[in-house]
Amino acid sequence: MKSLRVKIFGSEYPLRGEDEEMTKRVATYVDEMIERIHEKIPDQPPLTIAVLTALNVTEDMMKDREKNHIVLQNLNGELQKMTQHLSDVINETGE
Helix, strand or coil, X not given: CEEEEEEECCEEEEEEECCHHHHHHHHHHHHHHHHHHHHHCCCCCHHHHHHHHHHHHHHHHHXXXXXXXXXXXXXXXXXXXXXXXXXXXXXXXXX
8 A cells, every 4th residue: 555645625644545546536526525615614614614525525425326226226127138038039949
């Protein structure tokens, strides 16, 4: 694991990650989210901004998980239909 420094909301943090590019992308995403929330409510203390950011990031993640789950269910349904169709074709030609 490589150590790198990232800047989030004006402060630098040393982080370790297996994928340096992913770690940088995550840090950039968090920093951008914090800045957006801070722009909307600049008078709030940093802890409030951090908690609201955590909630927003978690909401985004949960929405993506739900979308992925639905896509996976749809793919599984289509795969089952295709498998059944292939079985039917094989059985018809084998008779």
